[in-house]
Amino acid sequence: MNFSNLFKIAYQAILRNKTRSLLTMLGIIIGISSVIAMVSLGQSSSQNINEQISSMGTNLIMVNRSFQRRGGVNMGNSSSQSLTVKDCELIKAKCQSVAKISPSVSTSGQLVRGASNWPGSMQGGSPDYLEIRKFEIDKGTNFTENDIKEFRKVCIIGQTVVDNLFEDGTDPIGQEIRFGNTPFKIIGVLKPKGQNQMGQDQDDIVIAPYSTVMKRLLATQYIHMIYASAVTEDACEQAVEEITEVLYASHKLKDGDEADFDVRTQAELLSMLNSVSGFLTVLLAAIASISLIVGGIGIMNIMYVTVTERTKEIGLRTAIGARSRDIMFQFLLESSMLSLVGGIIGIMFGLFLSYIISMALSWPFIISFSSVVISFIVCAATGIFFGWYPAKKAANLDPINALRYE
Amino acid sequence: MVPAPCKNNGTKAINPPIIKNTIMPTIIKIENLKREFIVGSETVRALKGVSYEIEKGEFVSIMGTSGSGKSTMLNILGCLDKPTSGEYYIDNIAVSKLSKDELAFVRNRKIGFVFQSYNLLPRTSSLEQVELPLLYNKNISSKERRERAIYALEQVGLQDRMGHMPNQLSGGQQQRVAIARAIVNDPVILLADEATGNLDTRTSYEIMSLFQKLHEAGKSIVFVTHEPDIAVFTSRTIMLRDGRVTKDVAVDTKSAKEALDALPPSEDYN
Numbered sequence: 001m002n003f004s005n006l007f008k009i010a011y012q013a014i015l016r017n018k019t020r021s022l023l024t025m026l027g028i029i030i031g032i033s034s035v036i037a038m039v040s041l042g043q044s045s046s047q048n049i050n051e052q053i054s055s056m057g058t059n060l061i062m063v064n065r066s067f068q069r070r071g072g073v074n075m076g077n078s079s080s081q082s083l084t085v086k087d088c089e090l091i092k093a094k095c096q097s098v099a100k101i102s103p104s105v106s107t108s109g110q111l112v113r114g115a116s117n118w119p120g121s122m123q124g125g126s127p128d129y130l131e132i133r134k135f136e137i138d139k140g141t142n143f144t145e146n147d148i149k150e151f152r153k154v155c156i157i158g159q160t161v162v163d164n165l166f167e168d169g170t171d172p173i174g175q176e177i178r179f180g181n182t183p184f185k186i187i188g189v190l191k192p193k194g195q196n197q198m199g200q201d202q203d204d205i206v207i208a209p210y211s212t213v214m215k216r217l218l219a220t221q222y223i224h225m226i227y228a229s230a231v232t233e234d235a236c237e238q239a240v241e242e243i244t245e246v247l248y249a250s251h252k253l254k255d256g257d258e259a260d261f262d263v264r265t266q267a268e269l270l271s272m273l274n275s276v277s278g279f280l281t282v283l284l285a286a287i288a289s290i291s292l293i294v295g296g297i298g299i300m301n302i303m304y305v306t307v308t309e310r311t312k313e314i315g316l317r318t319a320i321g322a323r324s325r326d327i328m329f330q331f332l333l334e335s336s337m338l339s340l341v342g343g344i345i346g347i348m349f350g351l352f353l354s355y356i357i358s359m360a361l362s363w364p365f366i367i368s369f370s371s372v373v374i375s376f377i378v379c380a381a382t383g384i385f386f387g388w389y390p391a392k393k394a395a396n397l398d399p400i401n402a403l404r405y406e
Numbered sequence: 407m408v409p410a411p412c413k414n415n416g417t418k419a420i421n422p423p424i425i426k427n428t429i430m431p432t433i434i435k436i437e438n439l440k441r442e443f444i445v446g447s448e449t450v451r452a453l454k455g456v457s458y459e460i461e462k463g464e465f466v467s468i469m470g471t472s473g474s475g476k477s478t479m480l481n482i483l484g485c486l487d488k489p490t491s492g493e494y495y496i497d498n499i500a501v502s503k504l505s506k507d508e509l510a511f512v513r514n515r516k517i518g519f520v521f522q523s524y525n526l527l528p529r530t531s532s533l534e535q536v537e538l539p540l541l542y543n544k545n546i547s548s549k550e551r552r553e554r555a556i557y558a559l560e561q562v563g564l565q566d567r568m569g570h571m572p573n574q575l576s577g578g579q580q581q582r583v584a585i586a587r588a589i590v591n592d593p594v595i596l597l598a599d600e601a602t603g604n605l606d607t608r609t610s611y612e613i614m615s616l617f618q619k620l621h622e623a624g625k626s627i628v629f630v631t632h633e634p635d636i637a638v639f640t641s642r643t644i645m646l647r648d649g650r651v652t653k654d655v656a657v658d659t660k661s662a663k664e665a666l667d668a669l670p671p672s673e674d675y676n
Binding site for chain 1: 486507519527528530542543591
């Protein structure tokens with residue numbers, strides 16, 4: 001019995017009962033479309049994160065005070081004190097691969113101007129802070145080394161702060177606002193940056209000279225973080241090594257001592273986020289696969305019912321000259337075709353779904369070729385696996401009894 | 407009548423006309439056939455040693471009441487069942503020596519089945535019904551398949567109903583489609599199991615008339631029935647009772663067409 005004849009027999013059988021075929025495929029359609037959509041969205045999200053972080057500059061280096069690691073994600077609220085302004089000066093002097101550096105402190109408080117107020121946090125940094133963190137001045141100027149030396153109470157604000165404190169439309173430059181009890185003069189406004197990939201509003205920011213913040217607001221000798229940029233992206237790793245060496249010496253640590261700081265690059269952050277997102281994608285795909293298994297069980301159920309219902313037909317085919325093998329292949333082909341066609345519909349639907357959601361979230365739309373191919377193979381395997389038992393049952397029917405079946 | 411065009415079907419030649427008292431090739435030979443079934447702890451002896459021969463071109467009826475063993479006989483003739491002992495030769499092939507696949511081959515090429523309840527596939531056109539046995543014959547191209555199917559439908563007079571589904575056909579028409587399906591592979595023998603059982607008198611006579619027409623064209627037919635009214639349309643009757651042959655006689659054949667014409671006109675026309 002040649003293959004094209006078998007094929008014809010199988011698809012004639014499927015077309016004979018279109019409604020039932022469609023309902024049987026539904027499980028597979030839902031299963032495959034969820035898997036495809038999840039994987040595609042997972043990759044879109046990864047890509048989106050990559051793009052966002054890359055736009056922040058991939059030669060960014062962050063030095064933090066060390067603390068209990070919690071999943072490797074930057075936490076920050078610790079009372080450990082180890083980094084100083086002197087560390088920054090040493091790094092600036094000794095590390096060849098480091099281009100710019102800025103100490104960083106922060107504190108939160110209420111921003112007040114006249115009747116308006118807005119909860120905010122103040123970032124203290126050097127004039128290089130803006131460049132390292134890729135902020136740009138829109139109006140006014142950055143503060144200077146002099147401002148730092150003289151602990152001047154000047155600041156630069158972001159657009160969100162402007163919107164909330166200057167609703168009357170006054171030009172913020174030269175105006176005075178209070179941070180807690182301390183008055184600050186606004187000397188610059190930043191260009192808007194929008195939300196970052198973690199959902200934080202990057203325009204909700206106030207930047208002042210670090211010395212001012214340390215002395216007048218925090219009364220501390222220690223800084224929270226050091227931001228630095230490497231000369232080039234490739235020099236990042238080298239820069240990290242150099243910084244680590246300098247800090248080890250400065251903090252009087254010996255080899256083998258646990259460091260009281262940690263140095264992280266943008267690239268590491270990127271790969272960490274990617275691995276988290278990759279893990280999530282796999283998890284989601286696994287969950288979606290469960291619905292695929294359910295779909296396969298659906299096929300098996302229907303094939304069983306079909307075999308019973310078509311007992312007489314099977315008896316007839318045997319009487320006409322079908323071998324057990326022909327009957328077996330017929331039913332296997334039927335279940336495989338149901339599964340594959342359901343898979344194709346599922347793939348198209350899944351991609352469509354992923355497209356819609358990607359557009360809605362402004363994520364890049366990615367089609368993962370490998371997931372499509374894998375889905376295909378899984379479908380074929382599902383059809384064969386879940387169709388096997390019913391097909392075997394059909395092939396082993398005794399024709400005499402089958403023909404008598406009512 | 408011109409027989410079906412045969413291209414790849416082996417050595418089937420044109421069927422010669424029937425000449426009485428001439429020795430014709432034997433197409434079916436049953437030798438001391440026994441068939442026993444084990445049901446629980448009992449042995450049911452359905453056939454207790456049956457022997458006969460059927461020559462090419464005969465129209466034989468096998469008669470008996472239920473329990474006579476005629477269904478078992480039919481199943482063995484149709485290669486759906488194997489005898490416990492004894493031998494069955496069809497077209498000089500010893501069936502007991504055949505593997506399952508070879509049996510399927512015999513059923514496909516040598517035998518044409520006609521059932522009491524037609525056994526047509528649901529939601530399938532007449533043409534596709536008749537093509538079905540040819541689908542299991544890998545030597546036939548789809549073009550030849552179509553041609554043969556159309557020819558078979560013409561032979562049973564249903565060339566105008568090729569696209570009809572079974573639910574659009576009357577009982578008699580459905581049985582004719584089944585008969586077309588049975589002859590499409592040009593088998594050695596047609597096996598009919600109570601082929602008129604589900605039909606009214608008029609339609610039964612129409613179907614018997616068709617069988618007689620096929621017989622005149624040279625087809626060999628074995629017709630299992632329990633109705634003597636139907637058996638008179640055949641040319642030989644083998645009586646079975648309790649698993650044995652009690653009679654094996656020639657029949658004074660009546661013409662089904664004449665019987666049909668002799669029926670009172672249908673109530674439809676009153």
